[in-house]
Amino acid sequence: METIEKYIEQLISLTGINGDTIPVMRHILLVLAAFLLAFLAGYVCRKLLVPLILKLTAKTDTKWDDVLFNKQVLVAACQIVPAIVIWQLLPMVFYEYPLVRELLTRATAIYITVMSVRLTFVFISSFKDLDGDKRTSTQQYVYSFMGVMKILMVCIATIVVVSIIIDKDPLKLFAGLGATSAVLMLVFQDTIKGLVAGIRLTSNDMLHKGDWITVPKAGANGIVEDMSLTTVKIRNFDNTIVTVTPQALVDDSFQNWIGMQQGDGRRVNRKVYYDFRCIRLIDERLRNELIENNYFKAEEINEEMVNLTLYRKYVEKYLGSHLEVNSDMTLMVRQLEATQCGLPVEFYFFLKDKNWVNYEHNMAEIMEHIYALAPVFGLKIYEQYPDQ
Numbered sequence: 001m002e003t004i005e006k007y008i009e010q011l012i013s014l015t016g017i018n019g020d021t022i023p024v025m026r027h028i029l030l031v032l033a034a035f036l037l038a039f040l041a042g043y044v045c046r047k048l049l050v051p052l053i054l055k056l057t058a059k060t061d062t063k064w065d066d067v068l069f070n071k072q073v074l075v076a077a078c079q080i081v082p083a084i085v086i087w088q089l090l091p092m093v094f095y096e097y098p099l100v101r102e103l104l105t106r107a108t109a110i111y112i113t114v115m116s117v118r119l120t121f122v123f124i125s126s127f128k129d130l131d132g133d134k135r136t137s138t139q140q141y142v143y144s145f146m147g148v149m150k151i152l153m154v155c156i157a158t159i160v161v162v163s164i165i166i167d168k169d170p171l172k173l174f175a176g177l178g179a180t181s182a183v184l185m186l187v188f189q190d191t192i193k194g195l196v197a198g199i200r201l202t203s204n205d206m207l208h209k210g211d212w213i214t215v216p217k218a219g220a221n222g223i224v225e226d227m228s229l230t231t232v233k234i235r236n237f238d239n240t241i242v243t244v245t246p247q248a249l250v251d252d253s254f255q256n257w258i259g260m261q262q263g264d265g266r267r268v269n270r271k272v273y274y275d276f277r278c279i280r281l282i283d284e285r286l287r288n289e290l291i292e293n294n295y296f297k298a299e300e301i302n303e304e305m306v307n308l309t310l311y312r313k314y315v316e317k318y319l320g321s322h323l324e325v326n327s328d329m330t331l332m333v334r335q336l337e338a339t340q341c342g343l344p345v346e347f348y349f350f351l352k353d354k355n356w357v358n359y360e361h362n363m364a365e366i367m368e369h370i371y372a373l374a375p376v377f378g379l380k381i382y383e384q385y386p387d388q
Helices: 002-015 021-059 064-068 071-078 081-093 098-130 137-166 170-187 189-203 246-251 258-262 284-292 307-321 356-373
Strands: 212-215 220-227 232-236 241-244 266-274 332-335 343-351
Touching: 021 064, 021 071, 021 081, 064 098, 071 098, 081 098, 098 137, 137 170, 189 246, 212 258, 220 241, 241 246, 266 356, 307 332, 307 343, 307 356, 343 356
Parallel strands: none
Antiparallel strands: 212 220, 220 232, 232 241, 266 343, 332 343
């Protein structure tokens, strides 16, 4: 800056300006020079350093450097550079105007503080891109910790800004926080509760990003898209977004389908009611029909068997041989307690394909076949007609 000042003095002398206008002209040119240097510093960072760093990170095989040193982080860092240049040059530019220098120095320091906090926020938010569709417990711990760090950064920045404005040592202001800790706990009580609830959710392996959960009280039934200190964002299957607090999930019950998602099959549990009047011992005609149509062999049927018994056995055999049914998991057709609406029979089995659309189609195909088999065994599905 001293070299620039010499050039400015020479330029003023060449113009022939003299008298009281020389200091004014000198300061105007010094201010313009300072702003020009700040602009050039920012321009070099944005146009040269940022593309260079992006190219270097793109050539590496690791993902973390692409995420943590992405364009948003680098641009946010470049926005601080011109202010640092101005802050360094202010004592040289306004050496004859201490009051102006002091005010501008404080304003620049406040700007640097705010933009540094913004840079920290952008950097912390970049960690989200390291997550996949799922978020492990360790990643969730880190993510919760980052949320706390954002809050601490805001508190520290606020104290630093106040100390700059009133020209006090920030350490003295930090020392006085003990008296206001109760107020701070009251202000941030939701955040503190959310942090504790989030730790409970992750430490007990109750919830992860990407899980399918059902929260009846909140009307939520969908995939967890994001988890923060204060909210859990759930995208329902109709694409509506429901947000609940981690505290609400801990205090109330919710259903997590992660076991089904990671398991070997998705459960089907259907009840069908059969008319009591059609349940009977088999006769010779029904016996011959079942044998001729290869439902059973002759030695497998005796005269004392009931049509519903044969029906249950055949359906179990049909389910066990079906390609879409996981026969290694629980599979049964059982009779439930009789009701006034008929005899309920429960079909309990697991399908291999857990995709929602495929699951529904496969289940419908199997159950439709089961419905169609009822008349073959002389059974009638109970049907209650509305009053005429």
